[in-house]
Each structure stands twice: as structure tokens, then as C-alpha cells.
Amino acid sequence: MRRALKIYRKLIEDGKLHDKDDPSLYADYKDSEVRDMLESFGEELGFTLVDIPHTVYLVPDIDNDLLSFSLRDMRENVASSARLVEAFLQCYIVMTILYLFYGGKNNNPKQRTFLQIKDVVSELDTQFSNASEEMQDTLESKYSINFKNIAEIWASRPIYDDTKRTTRHEAVMRACRLLERHKLTEFYDDKREIRTTQRLDDLMINYYLDERRINEINSIFSTGRGN
């Protein structure tokens, strides 16, 4: 039990356990008794252990409230007075960045080694301009927001302006900083570009994009539509 708790603590603190960084803990993890215990913790506390060669990651279940970040983090990431639509925009930018890195088809989802901030801005320009043309104005409730609203917010902002914090460039930078805080990407070349960390590569390729998660992903959107 003590060994399992030590590993659990390490996983909570760092999100991962690596064989080279913590050889003795990793050796304990390989003990089937300890591993069974950790799996029981996972069932009770709502997390999954993603076990890949040389590293184990702790991944909170999608509906785990105890171990998860909250949208509050996202709103604070945009500004203290951020509105719902701005939080939606930030989230959408984060997902677009992930898509640009891992949107590859077939067996090799990772399609890029780096992303320039200007290219993320330009990709979002394209996506949002298509949205403005295609989407309807009507919403089921006057308090609702949809993709068209975030497209309008995006379009209303200048690409770059030193004196303003609400620019397209800055919106992308904020999303990148959030990813950086969670050790998913890193800035390079005087913050002109980002690259994925080993952690993000491991989690995306070995867990996040797993076809077996399709039902889980579908369920997210069925609740999202408020049905």
C-alpha cells in the first residue's frame, strides 16, 4: 500500500512517472501487486493509467471533478472579466492547435514538427471566415452562443497591435501559454513558434486519439448540445 501511495503521489504531482527519472518507483510500479492497487485507486478516484514504454501517465477521467482543471482556468487565461464567448474562443483555439499537430490520417496522426504562431492565426482566419459565410444566425435561445459568435469576435480583432491585448495574435499566444503551463507545448524561436513536448506526443498518440474513446468523445457533444 505504501509503495502504491508513493507512486500515486508522484503521479499527482508530476502527471507522470518515468523509468530513468525514478527507477526505484518505476520498478515498484512494475510489481503486479502495486499495479493492481493503483488500478483500484483509479477506479475509485476516477483516473486511468496510460502505460507506454518507459513512462506511465495519470490521466483524469473526463468527468473527474477532483483532479481536473476547470473552465475558470480558461476564463482567467483570457482575462478576469472574460465573457463566455471569449472562453469558447480560447478553447476552440486550443483544440485547433491540437488538430494542426495531430490531424494526420491513418497510422501517423502527428503531421507537424512545429507550428508558427502566424500560421495558427492564418488557419483560424480561414476557419472563421468559412463559418461566417455558412452558419445561420438563429440560435435556439437568445442566451446561447455558437461558432458564429466566436467567428465574429475573432473577425473584430486586429491581427497584431502592440497597444491592445485583444488581438488575434495575442489570443493564440494565450492559448499557447496555457498549453505550456500544462507541459504540452514549448515556445521556441523567440516565441514565434511552438513544438509539442514528449508528454503531449505520448498522451495524444497512445491515449487521446485512441479509436476506443469514440463513444466517450461522442457523449461530450451530445451533452454539449443541451439535449
Added chain:
Amino acid sequence: MIPEFLSGFEKRMELAAVVDSIVNRRNTSEDIEKLFEKHELDNIILSILTFIMETTLTENQDCTIETISSFVRGILPEYQKNYSIEEAETLTRYLIKDILQNKGDRRLYSVMHYGSGMVEIPIRLISDKINSDQKIVYELTRQGYNFMFRTKEVDDELGFEIEEIKLKMLISKKNYKKAVSQSRELIRMLINKRNELNQFTSQLRNSVSTISGDEYDTLIREINSMLEQEYDTMREIRDMITLAAKRLEDEEQRFGVLDDKLKTAKAEITTITANVETALDYQRTLLTECKSLKKLYLEVLTDSIAYNKIKTYNFEEKILTPLTQVEIDSEENLDSIFTKLLNPLFLPAMNRFLNLNLVYDNQSKIKKYEESILMHEEGMAEEELYRQVIERKNNVYVQIIDSLLSFASLHENKFLFTDFFEHLRSLPYFHDLLENRMLYLTMLKLYEYRVVNITRWQTEGIRTKDCNGEFDLSYCFSCIEDRQPSFYSILSISVEKSDNIFSYDITSMNNLFFEVKKA
């Protein structure tokens, strides 16, 4: 029945694919391309590849955007272009990142592999890595090196062995001058092989699925041949050159002094000896690295067999498209979607909620704790943002003054602001200069000063190394002096108002008249 002469056809097509990636480049920027005549950029791209080859393989130094950019700036006058440091850097970034690296995306080309059908091969001439200073450095890939090798040096694949034979012959013929460059060629080949080995290792670590067993076999076979068969030959060469050096030494002792020809030969022999020693060193290093690669390859293969390959869903179809169709009616609704989407990737947020100290403390403390972290993070972001804004503004002001001086140097005595403005419009960073009306405000400041006096500034000897984002002529001069100490031979520029009006976009102002004094 496929004719024998078509075997290996895909290799020929690979060369065509490489050329295609340069001449039919993608991600082109019209603003930059239009600044050059047809084919000029093709030449510059090839020049950059040659520079990377020389720097990383012959001189064994790191090749960064800054070093490449400095090289590009140096060759641009051959294309009748004089670019400032910033302009050259913008052009270099474009050629390296957008063109040669295809914006980080893979570039594929379909080639016919007779017997197997059309296959897509990846084309990548340069690769990058992060060095110990956390800087991005560039080097040629195997494909890039093979291409560059064929464009000039030799057109066969005998490689290392033939280069060694050439060196032996040159030494035996006492043609030391050519032997020096030949010995460098050997080092270049060995460094290239080492880079190839490192690139392969890093690719292997990232994803075993992106490399084939054939690639591994070829690499290991080539390295083995360089090491096992050729190591002895290199030692023979070392003995030959030692003997040549000894002969010269004897001669020097016999006659007391060497004539100019023999002195040159002596210097050349010393260089060859050093190069041969370096080559032997590289061979030994390769031997060790090759052994580690073999071990790693086996490990990764074992791991990939032990861990089943995961089948993936389509990210765009399953996540991005639904996001464009979703209707959010409350904060909880949005929270629910994004928490679920990002929970599996973000770090577990245990500290805020389950930290025992906080649990035993009263509720307000938790809030305070949270807020202090957030305020700190926000504060850091603000500070960083502010610093970046200042730095960017300072750079723009320096760019404006640098461009003005460089433009003035090309004009005899007088020119108008409209002429200068037209010149600026052709530059890749033109729009940066117009931001926040910085260009116009700078011009008005210069008009206030009436004279931009470099000579006086130099005599006063006051150097300004910091600037707060406001226009400061002394700061601009200090920055320009670091990279252009001659100030383009400009002594001073007088600024006068002209009667006609300059208009662009929504801006309208009196045209200005510049009078230049040169050294």
C-alpha cells in the same frame, strides 16, 4: 514484364522530387516572392543549402536562423539587393521555415516504384534540433546531403572509399594542396554520417512507425563500411602523411632552411595530418554511436511489438467539426464540454483542491491562495507582454532609421519622403512600420529635429543602450552602429517640409524633403 533498366527508378524520381520541392515551392508569400526576379529565389535557396552543408559539415558549427540570415544578407548584393538585418532575417525565416521545412508539415511526392506501384515519399532537405542553449539549429538530412553532393561533387555512390583513394593518390603525388581539401571532404562525409545517425536516432525515439527496416539496414551497412573496411585505410593514409612530414623534416635538417615551396608543403602536411586525425576520431565516435543505435533499435522494436499499435479516430471529424456545430447555452455547458475534452491532457489539478493544508485551513484562505497564484501568473504574463511590446516598438524605430540611412546612401543628395515610402512598401516588414502610425510619427519627429546629424552624435560619444518604446534617435544610432559602423557613409540628413501632400490609406501629411551629406 518490367524492363531491368527501370529497377531503382524511384531513386531517380526522388531527385526530381527534391528539385520540385525547391522550384515548385509551396506556402509562397506573394509579398516576398514579388521582390525577386524569376529563379532568383531558387538560387538563394540552393545557396542556403550549400551554406548549411559547409557550416555544419566542414566547420562543424551550429547553423541558426541568425547565422543563415547573416550569410543571406552577405550574398544579396549579388542579386542587386541591400537588406537590413531585419529584412534579411524575415527573408531567411520564410525560406527556411515556410519553404524548406514546409511550415513543419510533411511534404510528400508520388513516385513510381515499378513492381510495387505509386508510393508517396517524404521530401525533407533540412532538419532541425534544439541545441543545449535551447536554440533551433539546422542541418542537412540524408536526402539534402545526397542532393547537394550530386549537384557538384561527384555523381556516384562509391562515397567514402573513393574519396580515400583520391586522398592517397594526392599524397603519393605530393599534391598536398589538393590533398588538404580532399581530407576536408572526408571529414565532411563522416560528420554527415554522424548527423544522419543522430537524426535517425531521434526519429526512432519519436515514432518507430515513420521509419522502415530498409532505412536502418542502409544506414548501418554504410556506417559499417566506413568503419570496418576504411578505418585501416585511414590509418595507412596517416602513416603516409607521417612519412611525408618526416621527409620534409630531414630535408630541413640537411639544408638548415626550407624554400617557400617546401614551407607551403609543410603547412599543408600539418593540416592534412590534423584532418586525418579528426577523421579517425570521427570514425571511432561513429563506432560507439552505431552500437548504441543498434541497441536502441532493438529496444524500440521490442517495445512496439509488446505495445499494440493504437488505431486512431479522425480528430477533425470527431472533435473540430462538432465544435463548430455545438450550441452553448450556459457556462456549465461550456465547462462540461471543454473540461471533458482537455481533462485527459492537462496536468491533474490536485493541489488546489486536495492539498491537506488548505483543507484544514478556512475557506477564505483557499480563495486567497488561488487568487495569489492566478495574480502571480497574470502578473508575469502582463510583465512579459509589456516587455515584448516595448522591444517590438524599439525594433520598428531602429528599422525605420536604418532603412532611411540605407535608402539615403543610394541617392545622390536629395529625395522625397514619397520615394522612401515607395521603397518601404516593397519590404516584407512594411506593415509593421505602419502599426500605430510609427512611421509617420518618426518622420514628424525628424522634421522637428530638422537635421539628423550622425557626425555630431558620434563626436558627442553618448551611447544609449535602453529605450522605453518611445522614439529615441540616439538609441537607434547606437543599435545601427553595432551592425553598420559606417552608417552607410552618411554624415547627416536635413529634413524640410515640401508643399505637396502625401496621402496613403487614411493618412495625409505634408511631403518631406531630405537632403543628404555623405562622407
